[in-house]
Amino acid sequence: MSYAIETKGLRKSYNGTEVVRGIDLRVEQGELVALLGPNGAGKTTTIHMLSTLIKSDGGYASVAGFDIVGDARNVRRRISLTGQFAALDEGLTGLQNLKLISRLYGHSAKAARSVSEELIEAFGLSEAKDRAVQHYSGGMRRRLDIAASIVTEPDVIFLDEPTTGLDPQSRVQVWDVVRTLLKRGTTVLLTTQYLEEADQLADRIAVMDKGDLIAEGTPRQLKAAIGDRTLTVQFAEQADRDKLGTWLYEAHALTALKDDHPLVHKIPVKDAFAAHQAIHTLMENGFAIDYFALSEPSLDEVFLSLTETKSKGGAP
Structure with missing residues (x-):
């Protein structure tokens, strides 16, 4: 061709x-x-x-x-x-x-x-x-x-x-x-x-x-490559991002993407059940949540996910 x-x-x-x-x-x-x-x-x-x-x-x-x-x-x-x-x-x-x-x-x-x-x-x-x-x-x-x-x-x-x-x-x-x-x-x-x-x-x-x-x-x-949904979580106070990432990855192999807003994080998930598990894990480990929502992923999440994976030395 x-x-x-x-x-x-x-x-x-x-x-x-x-x-x-x-x-x-x-x-x-x-x-x-x-x-x-x-x-x-x-x-x-x-x-x-x-x-x-x-x-x-x-x-x-x-x-x-x-x-x-x-x-x-x-x-x-x-x-x-x-x-x-x-x-x-x-x-x-x-x-x-x-x-x-x-x-x-x-x-x-x-x-x-x-x-x-x-x-x-x-x-x-x-x-x-x-x-x-x-x-x-x-x-x-x-x-x-x-x-x-x-x-x-x-x-x-x-x-x-x-x-x-x-x-x-x-x-x-x-x-x-x-x-x-x-x-x-x-x-x-x-x-x-x-x-x-x-x-x-x-x-x-x-x-x-x-x-x-x-x-x-x-x-x-x-968009499909990072997950079928995006879980957006707003915390009551600024969360320790390292601890947040560690808990989510160890429990569910999930990655938290930081939003422009300091209290907001976005988490690519496969479905509503995975979102429920993530919320449960966060609350169980002392993270106070003000708001959460499940939505379709955007290119913003795709780009953040790709560049974060590369910066950690993983395969894109």
């Missing part, structure tokens, strides 16, 4: 530190894969290697069927990259930006106007098309930036944290733009720190941490 993106043992080091540690990744044509991880995970470095901005130090990768090292020119002809900051001319209008880029790629004046008008309408910018970009909101800039990225109808587009710094409404607008790309048949590799973004958009998610690819699957598969 021919993949839109394929890597085998892809590596990159800086100053003796390996920041991408031999990752294997496959993305099918027309698929959106989210590369999920915290700052420093190696996401942007991976994108920069695949888009030929930097050279890999080892392994192999192909994009749109071409080797990123041996045939970098053909790779660049078939991709587009949208980084974390909009690459637009502030003094030009939205429509003028798109027409300029289209002309630079060799389109006639008539063709440039046609494709630019089409993209302006598709991405909901018609009312602002004759307004200078310097007066655009952050969400409008991101939509225009992505529109500029697909003037040439690339086979593969790399979106590197496209919604960083945007308000919730603007993020949703950018998500709609990404869905439009998928309807056009474009393959998308998206990097993000936002778990909700990956859950909303991705066909599959690849989780990176400290240069390693530590898990991969659909959102549903990743």
Whole structure:
């Protein structure tokens, strides 16, 4: 099978530190894969290697069927990259930006106007098309930036944290733009720190941490991997996390994940009976509980579970 993106043992080091540690990744044509991880995970470095901005130090990768090292020119002809900051001319209008880029790629004046008008309408910018970009909101800039990225109808587009710094409404607008790309048949590799973004958009998610690819699957598969339910427990006072973890693991082989709230912990469990056992064990060992609830797991719990397992030296 021919993949839109394929890597085998892809590596990159800086100053003796390996920041991408031999990752294997496959993305099918027309698929959106989210590369999920915290700052420093190696996401942007991976994108920069695949888009030929930097050279890999080892392994192999192909994009749109071409080797990123041996045939970098053909790779660049078939991709587009949208980084974390909009690459637009502030003094030009939205429509003028798109027409300029289209002309630079060799389109006639008539063709440039046609494709630019089409993209302006598709991405909901018609009312602002004759307004200078310097007066655009952050969400409008991101939509225009992505529109500029697909003037040439690339086979593969790399979106590197496209919604960083945007308000919730603007993020949703950018998500709609990404869905439009998928309807056009474009393959998308998206990097993000936002778990909700990956859950909303991705066909599959690849989780990176400290240069390693530590898990991969659909959102549903990743959630199922840590348990069918999540037991959320709020304690009456701050609990000793080491003791909490020890009691749960020794009694039931369960792991407690700390929430942002200091009194709240989340415990992946298989079913309601396992949740009952966990609550009983905690109360039996002196943990005063104010509140507990059983719910479906989220990607937040998946990510915390995966990274905690890795930090303890376990298998992801």
